[in-house]
Amino acid sequence: PAAESATAAAEESSRKTRWGVVQVAELLSRHPAFDKLSVEILHGKMPAEQKDAVMQAFAAGSIDVLVATTVVEVGVDVPNASTMVILEADRFGVSQLHQLRGRVGRGSVPGLCLLVTESEVGTSGRERVEAVAATLDGFALAEVDLELRGEGDVLGAAQSGARSSLRLLRVVTDADLIARARSAAEDILASDPALLSHRPLSDEIERRVGQQERAALAKN
Secondary structure (H helix, E strand, O other): OHHHHHHHHHHHHHOOOOOOHHHHHHHHHHOHHHOOOOEEEEOOOOOHHHHHHHHHHHHHOOOOEEEEOHHHOOOOOOOOOOEEEEOOHHHOOHHHHHHHHOOOOOOOOOOEEEEOOOOOOOOHHHHHHHHHHHOOOHHHHHHHHHHHHOOOOOOOOOOEOEOOOOOOOOOOOOHHHHHHHHHHHHHHHHHOOOOOOOHHHHHHHHHHOOHHHHHHHHHO
C-alpha cells in the first residue's frame, strides 16, 4: 500500500503542469480586479540578481502580487505576505505544501493559504492536499507523509518513496514496539557489547545486515 501510494504520487507529479508563472501572471494582469496592482514573477531560472531584486521589491511592498514557483519554499521571510494560492496543489508532497504555506502569515496579518486541486477524491494527490488542509501540526503531517510515501530502506541509502525494507511492522503504526525493541537492544549491548553471550542473535545479525546497512548504522 505504501509503495502503491508512492507510485501513484510519482505518476501524478510527472504529468505536465497546466500553469506556468508567466501564463498566470499575464492572466492576472489582464483581469480588471488587478488593474491597479503590481504583478511580478519569480522562478529559479532567473539570474540571481534579478531574483534578489524581485524579492526585495516584494518585501518592500512595491509588488502586490508575486507569481512564483517553489523557489519561495524556503528562506523567504516577508511579514506583509498574507495570502498564498497554490495551483495544482496535488502535484506537491505533504511536507512541501506545509513549507510553502508557512511563507504567509508571518507578520501581524493572519495568513490564508488556498490549495487548488482538480484531483479526484481517493487519489493520493487529493489525500495529500486534504491532509495539509486538515491540520497545521507539522509533526502530524510528517507522520502522514511517512505513511503515504513509505519508509524506504531504513538501514540503507534508499529514501522515502522507495519500497520499504521493513517486513513485519511500520514506523507510523508500530512506534511503541520499535521503542521497546530499541530499549531491549540497548540493554543487551550495555551488558554484552560483542554479543558473546547472545550467539544466535549475533549470527542472525551477521546473516541479515550487509555492508551498506552496517555503514548506515555506524553513522547513527
